[in-house]
Amino acid sequence: MRACRDAISSNSIPAFRRGSIxxxxxxxxxxxxxxxxxxxxxxxxxxxxxxxxxxYGKILDVEVVDGGxxxxxxxxxxxxxxxxxxxxxxxxxxxxxx
Numbered sequence: 315m316r317a318c319r320d321a322i323s324s325n326s327i328p329a330f331r332r333g334s335i336x337x338x339x340x341x342x343x344x345x346x347x348x349x350x351x352x353x354x355x356x357x358x359x360x361x362x363x364x365x366x367x368x369x370y371g372k373i374l375d376v377e378v379v380d381g382g383x384x385x386x387x388x389x390x391x392x393x394x395x396x397x398x399x400x401x402x403x404x405x406x407x408x409x410x411x412x
Contacts, residue, residue, distance in 0.1 A: 343410055351381060
């Protein structure tokens with residue numbers, strides 16, 4: 315979810331502002347999402363939660379491919395439910411059209 319939020323939060327798509335493209339609005343955006351996720355985590359990925367990050371537009375596809383990274387965060391806090399000090403990194407690409 316964070317990878318998707320980061321992918322869209324610092325981008326502006328002025329063509330979708332009302333009136334820029336006649337007859338096209340934010341709600342008419344078509345989105346395709348591609349996620350690079352470590353293979354061992356792909357089965358636990360909640361695609362519906364990922365989709366919930368996008369405030370408008372129609373999601374055509376969410377593709378999950380081998381990618382990302384698992385590394386040490388250097389922090390393991392059992393009281394917070396940590397089982398280890400793993401840090402999971404997911405890469406997200408968001409394709410936008412209409």
